Amino acid sequence: MFSSAALLVALPLAAVALYVLWTFLALLVRQARSPLRRLRGPPSPSFFMGNLREMHDQENTGLFARWEAAYGSTFVYHGFIGGARLLTTDPVAVAHILGRGYEFPKPDFIRDALASMAAGHEGLLVVEGEDHRRQRKILSPAFATPHIKSLSPIIWEKATQLRDIWLDVINSSSSSTLSTPPDPFALETSTSGTDEKLPPCARATGFLPNPFASFVSSKARPRAAPTPATAAPPEERTASPGAKVDVLAWLARATLDVIGEAGFGYAFNSLSAASDTTGGKGEDELARAFAVIFSTARKFRVATILQVWFPVLRRFRRNSAAEDSARATMNRIGLDLIAERRREVLEDKMYASQEAMDGRDLLTVMIKSSLSSDPSQQLSTNEMLCQIATFLAAGHETSSSALTWTLYALARAPASQHKLRAELQSLALPPEPSSDALQRVLALPYLDAVVREALRVHAPVTSTMRVAAADAAVPVAAPFRDARGRPQRHIRLHRGDIVTVPLQAVNKSAGAWGADAGVFRPERWLEDGARGDAKGLWGGVMTFGTGVVVSGNRSCIGYRFAVNEIKLFLFALVRDIEFAIDPWIEVEKRVNVVTRPCVKSEPHMGNQMPLRLRRAGSSIGEAMSDTIATETGGMQGERTL
Numbered sequence: 346m347f348s349s350a351a352l353l354v355a356l357p358l359a360a361v362a363l364y365v366l367w368t369f370l371a372l373l374v375r376q377a378r379s380p381l382r383r384l385r386g387p388p389s390p391s392f393f394m395g396n397l398r399e400m401h402d403q404e405n406t407g408l409f410a411r412w413e414a415a416y417g418s419t420f421v422y423h424g425f426i427g428g429a430r431l432l433t434t435d436p437v438a439v440a441h442i443l444g445r446g447y448e449f450p451k452p453d454f455i456r457d458a459l460a461s462m463a464a465g466h467e468g469l470l471v472v473e474g475e476d477h478r479r480q481r482k483i484l485s486p487a488f489a490t491p492h493i494k495s496l497s498p499i500i501w502e503k504a505t506q507l508r509d510i511w512l513d514v515i516n517s518s519s520s521s522t523l524s525t526p527p528d529p530f531a532l533e534t535s536t537s538g539t540d541e542k543l544p545p546c547a548r549a550t551g552f553l554p555n556p557f558a559s560f561v562s563s564k565a566r567p568r569a570a571p572t573p574a575t576a577a578p579p580e581e582r583t584a585s586p587g588a589k590v591d592v593l594a595w596l597a598r599a600t601l602d603v604i605g606e607a608g609f610g611y612a613f614n615s616l617s618a619a620s621d622t623t624g625g626k627g628e629d630e631l632a633r634a635f636a637v638i639f640s641t642a643r644k645f646r647v648a649t650i651l652q653v654w655f656p657v658l659r660r661f662r663r664n665s666a667a668e669d670s671a672r673a674t675m676n677r678i679g680l681d682l683i684a685e686r687r688r689e690v691l692e693d694k695m696y697a698s699q700e701a702m703d704g705r706d707l708l709t710v711m712i713k714s715s716l717s718s719d720p721s722q723q724l725s726t727n728e729m730l731c732q733i734a735t736f737l738a739a740g741h742e743t744s745s746s747a748l749t750w751t752l753y754a755l756a757r758a759p760a761s762q763h764k765l766r767a768e769l770q771s772l773a774l775p776p777e778p779s780s781d782a783l784q785r786v787l788a789l790p791y792l793d794a795v796v797r798e799a800l801r802v803h804a805p806v807t808s809t810m811r812v813a814a815a816d817a818a819v820p821v822a823a824p825f826r827d828a829r830g831r832p833q834r835h836i837r838l839h840r841g842d843i844v845t846v847p848l849q850a851v852n853k854s855a856g857a858w859g860a861d862a863g864v865f866r867p868e869r870w871l872e873d874g875a876r877g878d879a880k881g882l883w884g885g886v887m888t889f890g891t892g893v894v895v896s897g898n899r900s901c902i903g904y905r906f907a908v909n910e911i912k913l914f915l916f917a918l919v920r921d922i923e924f925a926i927d928p929w930i931e932v933e934k935r936v937n938v939v940t941r942p943c944v945k946s947e948p949h950m951g952n953q954m955p956l957r958l959r960r961a962g963s964s965i966g967e968a969m970s971d972t973i974a975t976e977t978g979g980m981q982g983e984r985t986l
């Protein structure tokens with residue numbers, strides 16, 4: 346006979362075992378019955394991990410392109426414990442799925458990961474259904490064209506501040522020393538209260554694809570002198586002329602400052618802190634708090650995987666003391682900002698007109714829109730708090746990644762860079778340009794082509810995931826063959842089936858973009874019929890997750906903000922500075938929600954983009970000859986990774 350004490354222990358254990366068994370069996374049965382089982386796709390090398398390990402590095406190995414060549418535009422790969430997941434680059438299928446955000450929501454484990462990465466459970470990036478519809482409607486005025494245009498002077502100020510810092514670096518640094526600011530996101534023992542250190546680039550992303558990663562850059566390098574590997578190139582190599590600058594680290598600071606001020610009127614002063622003498626100790630407390638939350642969310646743990654299979658385990662998640670303290674800091678500062686803005690909006694009659702909202706941060710416009718007597722137009726305080734975190738999470742590293750990859754593309758394609766500089770130098774701006782004057786920058790045609798092309802070939806977010814909320818038949822542009830070779834005109838999905846939309850692969854699809862789809866060639870946007878949104882979406886580019894909206898728009902609400910920011914930074918930087926890259930440097934992509942660069946031979950250095958910077962002269966004459974070289978095929982565009 347069992348004693349009652351033994352029963353007290355055994356019963357809960359048996360209940361847990363039954364729950365685990367039941368959940369596991371239900372999952373296996375659901376997977377076995379999925380119609381996705383009938384589609385073609387690569388073999389699964391591991392029962393537990395499926396194809397996930399090989400997918401981890403796919404941006405550098407061209408895995409998706411090989412799969413597409415072998416199995417066509419619609420096929421399945423395998424996720425955890427053998428689950429078949431749909432992967433499609435078919436434009437009709439992609440537009441159908443992305444344009445129906447409420448029929449194909451984000452899977453719970455993605456939402457949970459995004460929420461823990463600081464966006465919060467009630468932020469726009471994470472909420473679904475009616476909550477999403479209401480929030481999107483309230484937030485939209487803040488992101489509308491006229492308001493985004495009015496924020497241009499804030500962006501311009503930061504762009505010129507960074508340009509001046511880089512011009513100082515060019516004047517003062519030796520060609521062999523890497524100029525990098527102290528890492529704003531470095532977790533120091535004294536800050537976190539733990540002895541955790543950020544892992545180096547090579548290990549930072551673990552072996553998983555992106556869902557459990559975060560937006561934070563990973564920099565494990567010592568803050569002091571650069572390691573010998575970067576201090577001096579081997580003698581036989583000839584470095585490109587100019588100061589060596591880690592543009593990624595500086596741009597991360599600049600875009601943090603931009604989103605702080607334009608997003609919610611908060612001065613991170615992160616660029617200024619980089620130039621102080623405290624080695625980063627004067628870093629803003631909100632920036633530090635954010636770093637703690639990001640880096641905690643990014644860490645891979647077995648528990649995270651178990652929480653995907655057994656959602657109930659998410660309830661038992663425990664935060665570290667450092668994380669709790671960081672969240673308390675974020676809440677305190679966020680609540681203060683909200684209270685201050687609300688008071689201003691209520692007290693100041695000026696805010697009554699839309700014109701008076703010009704130049705006001707996104708938070709102010711959001712608060713004004715939600716001060717309605719109609720409850721369906723209101724945001725709760727916690728929802729507002731989550732939007733602040735969401736703007737930071739969604740709008741900061743995406744923009745710095747986009748700018749970094751654009752400068753890299755231009756460094757690899759000097760003809761395009763010269764042509765762009767000639768266009769930028771042909772436009773004179775007053776010393777403190779108004780938003781109207783800055784509109785002329787935004788309208789420059791070659792700048793527009795460069796930005797579109799860079800965002801096409803270097804999408805900061807390379808893929809996204811959706812789950813079928815109900816059984817569905819997704820139409821396709823062209824019939825595809827299933828595993829038995831039978832042609833199919835629809836992709837059949839069962840409720841719960843997971844879909845991966847490879848945004849970057851769609852952007853580089855040879856079917857849509859031609860044989861040179863992998864080449865950075867801004868001219869393609871100036872050719873007849875290329876621009877226009879005839880192709881739908883953002884000129885056929887999926888970088889902002891755009892779909893033809895039918896039920897639920899989950900595309901990037903901040904895309905106008907991002908495009909303006911990228912253009913204004915490029916204007917300020919490329920006009921006065923020339924960018925090159927040492928010829929032996931091989932750059933790789935590390936996908937950790939956002940795609941960041943690593944130097945292949947320096948994995949220990951973490952994410953970085955070491956470019957050579959020197960002061961630019963007038964390049965109008967050079968651009969003419971480069972254009973001729975490009976047109977006669979004498980100059981190659983950048984063949985992308």
Ligand code: HEM
Pocket residue numbers: 469470471481608735736739740741743744747804805806809810888889890898899900901902903904906907
């Ligand atoms: C180059 C820069 C950017 C890129 C490449 C980018 C990309 C994306 C993508 C692909 C999505 C869709 C994600 C999905 O459905 O899984 C998204 C959503 C979102 N983005 Fe951006 N983004 C950028 C900049 C920004 C900025 C500057 C902000 C805000 C200031 C922002 C705010 C958001 C928000 C709030 C969402 C969620 C929208 C919704 O679900 O309704 N993004 N972004």
